[in-house]
Amino acid sequence: MESGINRPLGVAMTSNDLTPALGEEIRRHLSGMGGRRGMVFRDLERGLDSEQIALSQGTNVANVEAHLRSIERVLSGVLPTTPSTALKEARAYNFLLDRDLSPALRNYVLGCLHDLQARNPSVHIEPRQPGATRDVRVRRSVASQKTCPICGLAHAGECL
Numbered sequence: 001m002e003s004g005i006n007r008p009l010g011v012a013m014t015s016n017d018l019t020p021a022l023g024e025e026i027r028r029h030l031s032g033m034g035g036r037r038g039m040v041f042r043d044l045e046r047g048l049d050s051e052q053i054a055l056s057q058g059t060n061v062a063n064v065e066a067h068l069r070s071i072e073r074v075l076s077g078v079l080p081t082t083p084s085t086a087l088k089e090a091r092a093y094n095f096l097l098d099r100d101l102s103p104a105l106r107n108y109v110l111g112c113l114h115d116l117q118a119r120n121p122s123v124h125i126e127p128r129q130p131g132a133t134r135d136v137r138v139r140r141s142v143a144s145q146k147t148c149p150i151c152g153l154a155h156a157g158e159c160l
Contacts, residue, residue: 018077022105026075029099030092037092040067079112083120090116090123098127 030041036057043053050068054061073080074092093116096109110125117123 017108017111019104022102022108023075023077025102025105026096029096029101030071030074032099033095036063037067037070037095040064041071044068044071079115079119081119083122086116086119087122090120090125094124094126097125 030038031045032038033041036059039057040053043056048056050061050064053068054064057064070089070092073089080086080089090113093109093113096105097113101109113123113125117125
């Protein structure tokens, strides 16, 4: 069992399992998300409407509204019922898997992904970012390395 939710690891979740604390943690991770969904979320947090977000992102309103619906579903804990939408929605949950999640949120995200996979077998349960690692210790050690004053990269030894 994971702390915070009394379910075995990865058991399907419901919107009732999304506590305010988990919702806040999801918001923090969405605000750091790359790609269109992250940019739309940050613009939404700044108080922009669909048309303003579309202008700021150089896209159309329909695209923005699709992202807004997805963000709303993730933040409300409501999972889509259609196989095609389940596949699209899994992207946001897979992105979360690569983040430094609390045990309760990791359990919740895995449960959501298993539920989405039951709706569409094409859903994969894996980090979304290319080359991403789930090992938080590796990410933390890389983040704590000093950067080279010459090239701006973190590397061992002298700059070539």
